Amino acid sequence: MRLARFPTVRGRLLALLVAIAFPIACLTALAALTTYNTVIAAIEIAQARTADDFAVRTRVWHRGALRVLLSSGELIATSDATTQTCGAEARRMLDRIPGYLAVLYRLADGRTCFAATDPALTETGMTEIAAGLTRMPRSVSRSQIQLPPARFDKVRIGGSDHLVTQVALDGDPVLRDALLLSDPDLLDQVFELGGASDGVNVALVSGKDTVVMHRGEGRQDDLSWLPDESTFPTDGRRWEARSRAGHKRSYAARLVSAPDLYVIASFSNAPERAARMQFLALLVAPILTLILLCLVYLRAIDQHCVKWLRGIEAAARARSGQPNVRAVIADDMPSDIRSVAEAFNTMVEEQEVRQRRLQTALDDNRFLVRELHHRVKNSLQVVQSYIGLKKRDYRDEARLALADAETRVHVLSAAYRFTLADGEMQPVRVDLFIEDVVTMITNLVRNRDQWVSSRLETEATLSVDRIIPLGFLLVDIASRVLRSTPGVSLTINVRDIDATTLEVALEADRAIPVSEPPKMFAGLVAQIEAVQVEKPEGRSLGSWRISHGA
Incomplete structure (x- = not known):
């Protein structure tokens, strides 16, 4: 008999008993x-x-x-x-x-x-x-x-x-x-x-x-x-x-x-009846004994084997919701199953020690990352302030170049400010970030006769690694248009296409001559993982769709 056909311990032991009985x-x-x-x-x-x-x-x-x-x-x-x-x-x-x-x-x-x-x-x-x-x-x-x-x-x-x-x-x-x-x-x-x-x-x-x-x-x-x-x-x-x-x-x-x-x-038929009764006794008594033996054997399997195995299984499954659960160890447990339960508890304790060490290391890493990002954010603010102060000493093209650089530094600083708003690294709200970038463009890049506005209809979020190149892309397009077209007004439209996709589009209040974007523009689009759905033409300055997962 191939006992491997029976998946459980109880089934195999019962099959073995039946094979004997x-x-x-x-x-x-x-x-x-x-x-x-x-x-x-x-x-x-x-x-x-x-x-x-x-x-x-x-x-x-x-x-x-x-x-x-x-x-x-x-x-x-x-x-x-x-x-x-x-x-x-x-x-x-x-x-x-x-x-x-x-x-x-x-x-x-x-x-x-x-x-x-x-x-x-x-x-x-x-x-x-x-x-x-x-x-x-x-x-x-x-x-x-x-x-x-x-x-x-x-x-x-x-x-x-x-x-x-x-x-x-x-x-x-x-x-x-x-x-x-x-x-x-x-x-x-x-x-x-x-x-x-x-x-x-x-x-x-x-x-x-x-x-x-x-x-x-x-x-x-x-x-x-x-x-x-x-x-x-x-x-x-x-x-x-x-x-x-x-x-x-x-x-x-x-x-x-x-x-x-x-x-x-x-x-009389009494001897035959007695013989039949003897036959039934000889037949039924051993069979009943075997049945009773099977029942006792099954109960012994449940009491001394399956019960403890199920306890270890229950403890293993309960650890997903109750980490401190241990396999029950009792004095009446069979020694071999007791050894398995003790080995299981030892493994659980060692795992908890490793998890605590990993959690400590993770907390330390998070702390270091937060401190690092805080330092980066503070350093960017220092750089931005230094550029702003230095901008006052220049006029014309040099002043515009420093203003453009200050805007890009502000994009980095704003991205880190939003992602560390609650002390932990988290995705950045697209609408809040773009609104902040539009304000900075308005304050640093536009002239008095120009205007930059936004229409935001989304609550999507992006990671800091994707929100920064998005800000650079918007600053790059707005900077080039504002420099080349006096009195122009720009509008940045952001809306949800569906639950996992948003669209970012820029348009002007007049037709703008199309100019070749810089080489780094394609790299920014690739970092955002955006797909261009409309090329710059007439009043449209381009439209891109970005997948954000949910």
Whole structure:
């Protein structure tokens, strides 16, 4: 995983946690699913084995009873006992085998042999039972050692249930048929060997409705737990169905003896529900643990990392408005972040020291610049005064030249006076400066019959480096016109073209012959950064546009 894709520390740490937790969650889910399938398979195997155990023991018991019936009948048939004497032999056999109650043999030679341990069991009743069972389907042994087809069932005589084993031997030269009644306790002991637990019902069922033997919940004659189906799967598989009572249960059926003697085992769904709950617990608990771990991890990141980083960031951003802000340093800060915060505060303190030193140096420089400009302004005033005094000693051209020089010196002096009006260097108001220059031109350069005026419609400002050449330009044009044209009147027009541009134009009250400006005139225009929009012609002495920013 490329953590560089995530821009923040929190995002990268969270991505790293997810990269670790996601495989763990997948493995946990796989382990929980495997455990669930294993438990369900074990439950199914255990339930199938329960049905198999009861079926195997029931088959063994019935085949044992069938073998006893066949062997004892063969012995009686081959003996020379009469109908009256064979009953005693059969009775001795019943006395030796507890649980066998009555037996009836009908031999091929017409002899009948009957014996019973219970007086309620009569030969006539036994004959009727044998006749009824003869008409019913018989079970065929599915083992390799074939036994004759027999009928296993349950009958009720005198209010008591009896187990019946009946065999018919068609074409046998010795024994035609035999019938054995036994006590249900014998089979009950067989069923007891298989055991049963809560929610389990096991029964030997004959003909789908007759419960021969029952172990589990409910009464012996309670059939509500049986599946509500007409046929049972005989392939050994376990299936789920609704019982006759309407409840969903699991079943396993085993054919004990064909065609309709089954062992039916019914199981509640409690083990499956418990397995599902275990699966959910194995799945959800680790995932919830991982989620809780993520939440705790995120909170730890916020509390022990992001919180302090944001504090340093907030202190850095707040310094633009609050210079004295410092990063918070607390005792519970992580040592590495604490080291970063201390380094940040140290850097801030060093920066403040440098700023104070720079500010001190800047203040000193400003003071020196102000003093320098004051000295320049005072020196210019001294020069201007000296020129004014010296001008009195001359006449004609020399006087005019000194007056022209005095005017230019005044331009310099006025520019420095305006730019240092508040003790600091600042831009100069164009209208105030030009008004002062026009006054000086009027006082020093014009003759009595000449006039110089101004029309100022601007509040723009220019730096001292641009206002001085502008003053020189105006003095130069006015001086040349006033010297060459007696009685002329000049007007200096200054107006705003837009918010960032002003226009300076000069015009006379009459047409003035155009004369070539001195070479330094172009240099003055370049210093002002002015653009000439109208050349001198007729009354116009020229027009220039100057950009002043705002």
